[in-house]
Amino acid sequence: MTNEDxxxxxxxxxxxxxxxxxANVEAKPSRLRQMVTTPVLITLAFLVCLVVIFSVMxxxxxxxxxxxxxxxxxxxxxxxxxxxxxxxxxxxxIDLSIPSGVILGEVFAAQALxxxxxAGGGTAIDIAAADTTGTIILAALAAALVAGLILGTVNGFLxxxxxxxxxxxxxxxxxxxxxxxLLLQKGVNxxxxxxxxxxxxxxxxxxxxxVLIALVVVVIGYIGMxxxxxxxxxxxxGSNEEAARRVGLNVRRHLLKVYIVGGVASGFAGFLSLAYxxxxxxxxxxxxxLQAITAVALGGTSLFGGVAVVLGTLIGVWIPAVLQNGFxxxxxxxxxxxxxxxxxxxxxxxxxxxxxxxxxxx
Amino acid sequence: MxxxxxxxxxxxxxxxxxxxxxxxxxxxxxxxxxxxxxxxSFEAYPGEVTALVGDNGAGKSTLIKVLSGVFPQDSGEIxxxxxxxxxxxxxxAAALGIETVYQDLALAPDLDAASNVFLGxxxxxxxxxxxxxxxxxxxxxxxxxxxxxxVQDLRIPVASFSGGQRQSxxxxxxxxxxxxxxxxxxxxxxxxxxxxEKVLELIETVRDRGLAVVLISHSLxxxxxxxxxxxxxxxxxxxxxxxxxxxxxxxxIASISGAYANEVPA
Numbered sequence: 008m009t010n011e012d013x014x015x016x017x018x019x020x021x022x023x024x025x026x027x028x029x030a031n032v033e034a035k036p037s038r039l040r041q042m043v044t045t046p047v048l049i050t051l052a053f054l055v056c057l058v059v060i061f062s063v064m065x066x067x068x069x070x071x072x073x074x075x076x077x078x079x080x081x082x083x084x085x086x087x088x089x090x091x092x093x094x095x096x097x098x099x100x101i102d103l104s105i106p107s108g109v110i111l112g113e114v115f116a117a118q119a120l121x122x123x124x125x126a127g128g129g130t131a132i133d134i135a136a137a138d139t140t141g142t143i144i145l146a147a148l149a150a151a152l153v154a155g156l157i158l159g160t161v162n163g164f165l166x167x168x169x170x171x172x173x174x175x176x177x178x179x180x181x182x183x184x185x186x187x188x189l190l191l192q193k194g195v196n197x198x199x200x201x202x203x204x205x206x207x208x209x210x211x212x213x214x215x216x217x218v219l220i221a222l223v224v225v226v227i228g229y230i231g232m233x234x235x236x237x238x239x240x241x242x243x244x245g246s247n248e249e250a251a252r253r254v255g256l257n258v259r260r261h262l263l264k265v266y267i268v269g270g271v272a273s274g275f276a277g278f279l280s281l282a283y284x285x286x287x288x289x290x291x292x293x294x295x296x297l298q299a300i301t302a303v304a305l306g307g308t309s310l311f312g313g314v315a316v317v318l319g320t321l322i323g324v325w326i327p328a329v330l331q332n333g334f335x336x337x338x339x340x341x342x343x344x345x346x347x348x349x350x351x352x353x354x355x356x357x358x359x360x361x362x363x364x365x366x367x368x369x
Numbered sequence: 370m371x372x373x374x375x376x377x378x379x380x381x382x383x384x385x386x387x388x389x390x391x392x393x394x395x396x397x398x399x400x401x402x403x404x405x406x407x408x409x410s411f412e413a414y415p416g417e418v419t420a421l422v423g424d425n426g427a428g429k430s431t432l433i434k435v436l437s438g439v440f441p442q443d444s445g446e447i448x449x450x451x452x453x454x455x456x457x458x459x460x461x462a463a464a465l466g467i468e469t470v471y472q473d474l475a476l477a478p479d480l481d482a483a484s485n486v487f488l489g490x491x492x493x494x495x496x497x498x499x500x501x502x503x504x505x506x507x508x509x510x511x512x513x514x515x516x517x518x519x520v521q522d523l524r525i526p527v528a529s530f531s532g533g534q535r536q537s538x539x540x541x542x543x544x545x546x547x548x549x550x551x552x553x554x555x556x557x558x559x560x561x562x563x564x565x566e567k568v569l570e571l572i573e574t575v576r577d578r579g580l581a582v583v584l585i586s587h588s589l590x591x592x593x594x595x596x597x598x599x600x601x602x603x604x605x606x607x608x609x610x611x612x613x614x615x616x617x618x619x620x621x622i623a624s625i626s627g628a629y630a631n632e633v634p635a
Contacts, residue, residue, distance in 0.1 A: 230498070234498050234499065235497050235498050235499065236491045236493060236497060236498070236499050237497065239480075239484060239488070239491060239499055240488075240489075242477070242479060242480060243477040243480060243484075243488055245479070246477035246478055246479035246480060247475070247476065247477045247478060249475065250475040250476055250477050250485075250488070251477065251488070251489075253459065253471070253475045254475075254488045254489035254490075255459065255460050255463065255489045256488070256489050309479075312479075313477065313478070313479030313480075314479050363528075
């Protein structure tokens with residue numbers, strides 16, 4: 008019997024005796040109790056333990072500001088897509104088409120750049136980082152977001168209106184999207200430095216813009232999921248679609264919007280990727296979807312829908328990255344990271360299952 | 370929203386002939402060649418529990434679905450507070466002050482009670498954010514008014530409530546939004562004895578607040594215990610009407626099975 012089970016049982020016993028409602032509404036300890044039993048705190052504790060262990064095992068190497076800031080940059084792009092896919096998974100859906108969203112974002116941005124003429128001949132795609140302008144960057148950003156919007160709309164239409172199971176619908180758009188990317192680029196990647204300031208600059212001294220952007224996305228995702236009506240409806244649909252329909256929610260339209268959120272997040276990630284790596288990567292990013300789903304699941308968002316933790320997704324993004332980086336630094340074969348992540352992922356989903364079974368027994 | 374219950378109570382004042390809060394007149398509804406309703410009539414008055422009983426296939430569910438806007442009737446009239454209305458979908462019914470509680474607990478189990486009560490009608494701040502504190506406060510106040518012996522904590526998902534507690538949340542939600550009528554489709558079908566008793570108490574509380582309660586149930590003792598009036602359907606039309614105290618289980622069974630009638634179907 009898990010802690011949650013015990014607490015829930017105890018809560019039921021209390022309920023049987025309690026008739027005064029208002030006394031309980033303001034009760035603070037229950038909130039604390041709820042937090043302690045949340046799976047996300049278990050994953051957070053796990054992440055903290057990892058950081059402590061690696062810091063102790065490799066003093067002066069792992070726990071340094073430069074290493075952690077490098078890690079933060081490495082996970083920033085994955086963070087952006089993972090926040091987007093948290094919404095999709097909260098509806099009990101899945102988005103396997105993330106890689107095509109990222110690549111189409113890159114490709115659309117690059118195509119936009121190559122269509123912007125610049126003074127002195129040539130196009131914006133060939134200019135040096137120092138010569139770029141806000142307009143050029145915004146044009147590339149808009150193109151990347153449009154790519155994501157198109158992909159998200161197609162996904163949402165297939166899932167919500169044509170009732171195709173999300174896994175198959177997005178598997179289809181995964182392949183199709185990658186094909187479109189290859190066609191547009193004729194199979195060849197293109198390099199550009201025009202967007203570099205987006206990733207390498209530091210609007211706030213000491214914090215890479217990439218990290219700052221990822222944090223902003225997390226905050227927007229947090230508000231959108233946990234404070235906004237949009238997130239409430241997302242969770243309601245994931246929890247019981249029929250109930251949502253009966254109270255008059257437009258379930259189809261909302262699902263469409265959720266898949267658009269997922270698509271736009273991946274398109275935006277493509278823009279960031281082009282800025283960070285200075286090149287498109289058709290044929291790359293193939294495991295972004297699995298990494299994002301892993302992060303979301305590790306973070307305590309239920310793959311069965313109805314429960315989502317945006318801050319947990321942030322933690323979930325970090326666990327595989329810390330394992331990888333830490334293993335390399337302490338001299339463990341980094342292949343172990345894949346095994347460790349796999350084990351942790353299965354454990355996290357198992358915990359979620361236990362929680363659900365505990366609830367449904369009654 | 371608390372004033373709505375009071376206004377419903379006023380229209381129930383016994384001066385003159387009471388006007389039904391919800392009335393169906395000669396409703397006909399066919400599905401292909403099957404005539405589910407053949408001129409069914411029904412009345413529910415404010416401040417009363419009206420039970421709708423009948424065997425499987427008698428047309429209860431079809432009538433209820435017509436009355437809650439799930440599908441339109443082929444012919445016949447629906448009247449709310451004496452005025453003819455048209456309902457194309459459940460939203461129209463809700464706008465007319467009619468709420469339905471379904472037997473299969475139409476709650477989102479992962480959301481807490483307040484979120485369920487306000488689902489689709491969230492109180493907002495800055496247009497896009499929800500005002501959870503206020504929704505929780507109003508839910509707690511409403512639960513207290515209705516004597517819903519909940520809730521261990523309004524913050525925890527309703528999935529961790531018992532079936533009876535969940536049904537109480539569903540009924541409290543309907544009571545919060547219904548201005549005239551609450552339709553309950555077998556609200557106790559999935560519940561144990563004690564939970565059923567609590568839900569029946571809640572039904573009486575809601576009734577005493579002046580709403581018209583329509584109760585569909587297969588449990589005749591339960592119907593006799595809680596109903597002010599009982600209407601019996603058979604083969605798609607009303608065949609008998611009783612007031613509380615004028616009927617016993619035997620006579621109910623006789624009318625359900627066709628051996629007794631005190632009304633000739635239109």
